Amino acid sequence: MTVGLIDTGCANLASVRFALERAGIDYKVAVTPGQAGACGRLILPGVGAAAPAMKQLDASGWSEQLRRDERPLLGICLGMQLLFEYSAESDIACLGLVPGEVARLPQADGLVWPHMGWNALDVLQPNNALLSGIDNGAYMYFVHGFYVPASSFALASTRYGADISAIVNSRHVYGCQFHPERSGEAGARILKNFAELVR
Amino acid sequence: MLARRIIPCLDVKDGQVVKGVKFRNHEVVGDIVELARRHADEGADELVFYDIAASTRGETVEPAWVSAVARVIDIPFCVAGGIKSVDDARARLFAGADKISINTPALQNPRLVDKLAAEFGSQCVVVGIDSREIDGEWSVHQFTGDPDKTRRANRRTLDWIGEVVDRGAGEIVLNCMDQDGVRDGYDIEQLSAARALCPTPLIASGGAGKKEDFKTVFNQANVDGALAASVFHKGLINIGNLKSYLIDEGLGIRP
Numbered sequence: 001m002t003v004g005l006i007d008t009g010c011a012n013l014a015s016v017r018f019a020l021e022r023a024g025i026d027y028k029v030a031v032t033p034g035q036a037g038a039c040g041r042l043i044l045p046g047v048g049a050a051a052p053a054m055k056q057l058d059a060s061g062w063s064e065q066l067r068r069d070e071r072p073l074l075g076i077c078l079g080m081q082l083l084f085e086y087s088a089e090s091d092i093a094c095l096g097l098v099p100g101e102v103a104r105l106p107q108a109d110g111l112v113w114p115h116m117g118w119n120a121l122d123v124l125q126p127n128n129a130l131l132s133g134i135d136n137g138a139y140m141y142f143v144h145g146f147y148v149p150a151s152s153f154a155l156a157s158t159r160y161g162a163d164i165s166a167i168v169n170s171r172h173v174y175g176c177q178f179h180p181e182r183s184g185e186a187g188a189r190i191l192k193n194f195a196e197l198v199r
Numbered sequence: 200m201l202a203r204r205i206i207p208c209l210d211v212k213d214g215q216v217v218k219g220v221k222f223r224n225h226e227v228v229g230d231i232v233e234l235a236r237r238h239a240d241e242g243a244d245e246l247v248f249y250d251i252a253a254s255t256r257g258e259t260v261e262p263a264w265v266s267a268v269a270r271v272i273d274i275p276f277c278v279a280g281g282i283k284s285v286d287d288a289r290a291r292l293f294a295g296a297d298k299i300s301i302n303t304p305a306l307q308n309p310r311l312v313d314k315l316a317a318e319f320g321s322q323c324v325v326v327g328i329d330s331r332e333i334d335g336e337w338s339v340h341q342f343t344g345d346p347d348k349t350r351r352a353n354r355r356t357l358d359w360i361g362e363v364v365d366r367g368a369g370e371i372v373l374n375c376m377d378q379d380g381v382r383d384g385y386d387i388e389q390l391s392a393a394r395a396l397c398p399t400p401l402i403a404s405g406g407a408g409k410k411e412d413f414k415t416v417f418n419q420a421n422v423d424g425a426l427a428a429s430v431f432h433k434g435l436i437n438i439g440n441l442k443s444y445l446i447d448e449g450l451g452i453r454p
Contacts, residue, residue, distance in 0.1 A: 014294060107398075112398060112399055112400050114322055118244055119201045120200065139454075145322070182297060
């Protein structure tokens, strides 16, 4: 089933595209919702800041589409943060598909900011299909300065001065704070699991 | 726990991976994509590609090999060399690089750091610093890709780190030139001094020769990552073995 890759004009589309190709997942880059009409599921990648990304999503019609869409959706990094109701990064309302808010990562003693590098997952809901084959303690590649505190919507969390939502899910909507496209075999497994989710 | 990163650096010149000693006498060590894949398979946490001649030639790196690398590897990588503008950076990021690193162009035009951070976010802006001790003071060098052009920049290393972080750099790679290529251990004193004032991730570079050097730099200089080139390319240290050793020594490392 073809995945619609939402293009907000951000820089990391190449990384996600190549990762989908390595995983043998068919995809179509979609600047507008109309271009993803035949796609069975959607990925919202993200790099950059929340305000310009939301502006792009609003302008292209994606914000409105995603609020009523029922296809499985995977947000990556900033794309995951945009799924929530509000972001403190730019003090703006986001898509509101998952309850919760994005806050600035606390600058804890002895920790550098932002959170950059490989960190281990605490798997909270091992039976969710997105986590099939993912071991507790699996390392994923994170790069972010804002975060969603781990809540009941977290399938997995990671620890860096706070308990961070690493993987989230609410209904058909999923998100990864880390970059599965740059997280080795474990990350590729997440992408495959998403492509194979039963609707 | 956030893992300490092991980062092979591939110096690129004319489309091949090369390695010199103290920045001179470069010898070819292999093909870019082949070495990238091998390092990733062995467990590298990240890769850095420095087109060491780009700044001195007045050219920029070619996105063609950047996307060739991005296609095959599934770990983050950073591209450096001759990136002088936001457009240069965008071309590399759109080709699949996760970060771009600037060195000489930042010294020539420090505002470039601000512009890159504003456009792409600090997380993809790395500043590389080549530093050597002169008259008892650590000072920054530029044009280090070409021995005939290498010269001291009029800046003290620690001052420069503070400035680029203020301007929005998201990571610092501190290459201690006196140690480069001689495999005698990282410059713990200089890296510790940098760590004390650097609030963003700090990567040690220059001097790795044996497994113990990595343990020492993580434990004593508290850096976020350790970069090395020749010991990995020449097979003197296997990344998988190195990581097992560091895990046994109690360090947080991605297996």
